[in-house]
Structures are given as structure tokens and as C-alpha cells.
Amino acid sequence: MELRFSGLSKRFGRRAVLRNVNGAAKPGEVLVVTGPNGSGKSTLLNILGGLLRPSQGEVSYLANGRALPKEEWHRHLGVCAPDLSVYEELSAMENLRFFTQVRGLRLPDKELAAVLEQLGLKGADFSRPVKQFSSGMLQRVKLAQALVHRPEVLLLDEPSSNLDEAGHRLLKELVMAWRERATVVVATNDPREVAWGDRVLELAH
Numbered sequence: 001m002e003l004r005f006s007g008l009s010k011r012f013g014r015r016a017v018l019r020n021v022n023g024a025a026k027p028g029e030v031l032v033v034t035g036p037n038g039s040g041k042s043t044l045l046n047i048l049g050g051l052l053r054p055s056q057g058e059v060s061y062l063a064n065g066r067a068l069p070k071e072e073w074h075r076h077l078g079v080c081a082p083d084l085s086v087y088e089e090l091s092a093m094e095n096l097r098f099f100t101q102v103r104g105l106r107l108p109d110k111e112l113a114a115v116l117e118q119l120g121l122k123g124a125d126f127s128r129p130v131k132q133f134s135s136g137m138l139q140r141v142k143l144a145q146a147l148v149h150r151p152e153v154l155l156l157d158e159p160s161s162n163l164d165e166a167g168h169r170l171l172k173e174l175v176m177a178w179r180e181r182a183t184v185v186v187a188t189n190d191p192r193e194v195a196w197g198d199r200v201l202e203l204a205h
């Protein structure tokens, strides 16, 4: 699924955060969005994910030249962002079950477990309430939630937050593997992650 956005602007009250931002990414590509703190990276990803309405401009996801209707975006997009939360009282498995059902899918537990394992979580942790998890483990659950329905577009906002070195390596492997089959957008200021970009969009203040 090809992502295209043009003329994007966002104002919060009188404050202009994004001004006439344009970009695109095709399947097989990583688009990196970078820029100083407060430049609007998260705002842009929220708009691309359909979670925030732009003040101006258009976002489209194209499959075989046809634009995906907005009400279908959530089935095809996977989003991991700092302000997206998981349900703390639920276990990692229950969270994944919930997020797949929201997307109209019913996946066998074996498949959910495989995604958690892929993110480096151990079987003994699958059924503990995630409120007992460390922030790095929680980030792994959030990444699992973004991947579990095998989306065609992956939107990752600061994906390595709270991850250790091993977690960072795992994330790199995941992004490289997903790029083979999906369109990936990463918002980051980490130079190692900026280097993943086939395209880099630099936002300014």
C-alpha cells in the first residue's frame, strides 16, 4: 500500500505546528520523519494514522491505484506511539486478542504467542497483567500490538523508547523484515534509526 500526503498543515489554536508538509512512501520503503523536539513528528504520524485531523491537506493510502476508504484504514495500518496505551489490567495475550478483535480478526493464541516471542517476550510473561511489566517490556507489547494483524503500513513513533541494546537490535531486524512486505514510517531523532530511511523527511520548527 502506497502512502501519499500533500499540503499537510496542523494548527493547535493559533499555533502552527505543521506547514505544507508533503511526502510519500511505497511498499518496500522506510520513510523516516525526523526533526527537533516539538517540530511535529508525533503530530504528523497521528495524522497519517487517522488519529488526528489535519487543518489542511490530504493523506491517502493507495492499493492498485485505488485510495483506501478512511473507515478501512485501521485494518491495514499498525501504529506504535508513546501516547497509545495498552490495557494495564490485561495480560499481553489478552491485549493482543483485544487489538486483533477490534480489527475484525480472530487469531489463534498460537499466532499471538508467536508475535510476542518475536518481540523477545518469554512465555512465562504472556499471562501476567502488563501493569507488572517494565517500561521496555511494555514497549515490546505495544510493538506486538502494531504488528499482530500483519498490517501493510507500519507507523512507528519513537519505536525504541525504553528499549535496551538488544531491543534496539531486534527492532532493526523487525523493521528490515517488515520493509520487505510493507510501507514503514518511523519518527525518530536517533541517528541509527534515521539511517534506516530510504526517504527522510526533516521537519523544522
Ligand SMILES: Nc1ncnc2c1ncn2[C@@H]1O[C@H](COP(=O)(O)OP(=O)(O)OP(=O)(O)O)[C@@H](O)[C@H]1O
Residues within 6 Å of the ligand: 012, 017, 035, 036, 037, 038, 039, 040, 041, 042, 043, 044
Ligand atoms: N493536542 C495538542 N494541543 C495543543 N498543542 C499540541 C497538541 N499536540 C501537540 N501539540 C504541540 O505541537 C507541537 C509539536 O508536538 P509533537 O509532539 O508533534 O512534536 P515532536 O516533534 O513529536 O516532539 P518530540 O520530539 O518531543 O516527541 C508541540 O509544541 C506540542 O506542544
